[in-house]
Amino acid sequence: MEPANGGISRYGIRFIERLNKLGIIVDTGHCGKQTTLDACRYSQTxxxxxxxxxxxxxxxxxxxxxxxxxxxxxxxxxxxxxxMPWFVHSDPNHTTIDHVLDHMDYVVKLVGVDHVGIGTDWPMSDVMWALVYFKEHIAPKLGFAPGDGPSTETVAGLEKYSYFNNFTRGLVARGYSDGEIAKLMGGNWLRVFEQICG
Structure with a gap:
């Protein structure tokens, strides 16, 4: 959410080199565009x-x-x-697992099934008071506009982590094979973890 798009500094390059050496994954989930592109340029893993x-x-x-x-x-x-209802669809009160699967489908079509996984984030299992506190007191400090950050809404069909089988159901309905579903449900993550972390 940083408004600047400055990319990785010289220190950042050294930091990535150290992460690579220690077998720590370089994660750009919260990085801006230029930082993400730079991380991909400099990381050896x-x-x-x-x-x-x-x-x-x-x-x-x-x-x-x-x-x-x-x-x-x-x-x-x-x-x-x-x-995350606020980050995958225009109406967080009516976001469904199909909206999440639309994002997965798009990435599969763009780069292939070997490079897509599930990264739910939260708040499926969080308690209401914590969600409200985060929305009112933490999210604004992170750069989110009021109403544009993590809140109390959930994705219909993914209200709890025990509903993960709905990912499988949705992927089957969209024509994915068993092998492809295994990759999307965690196999791709395991491959990267094993490659980097041993």
């Missing part, structure tokens, strides 16, 4: 966006452009699609 969406579907600052998605996939990384 796969880069991920652990929780994001597709800017071409819903133009929110927390979503990634096609250029960023292509760059992340080009490193061998994974784009995790979040289940």
């Amino acid at each position: 796969p880069v991920v966006a652990s929780h994001t969406g597709v800017e071409a579907i819903f133009p929110h600052e927390r979503c990634k452009s096609d250029e960023e998605i292509l760059a992340i996939a080009g490193t061998g990384g994974v784009i995790g699609i979040f289940a």
Whole structure:
């Protein structure tokens, strides 16, 4: 949510080199466009966006452009699609799992099934008072406009983590094979974790 788009500093380049050496994943989920592109340029290991969406579907600052998605996939990384009503659809009160799956479909078509995963973010299991406190006191400090940040709404069909089977149901309905679904449901993440973290 930083208004500047300055990219990675010299210190940032050294930091990425250190992350690579230590086997720590470079995650651009909360990074702006230029920082994401720079991370993909300088990292010697796969880069991920652990929780994001597709800017071409819903133009929110927390979503990634096609250029960023292509760059992340080009490193061998994974784009995790979040289940955040305010970041994937224009009406957070009527966001469904199909809207989330639309983002996944888009990335699969753009870069292939090997580079897409689930990166739900929250608040599926959070308590109401914590959600309200975050919306009223924390989100504005992070740069979110009133009503444009994490709140109490949930994605219909993903109100709880125990509803993850709805991802599988939705992917089956969209024609994905068992092997592709296994990758999307966590296999791609495991590949990257094993490659970077051993």
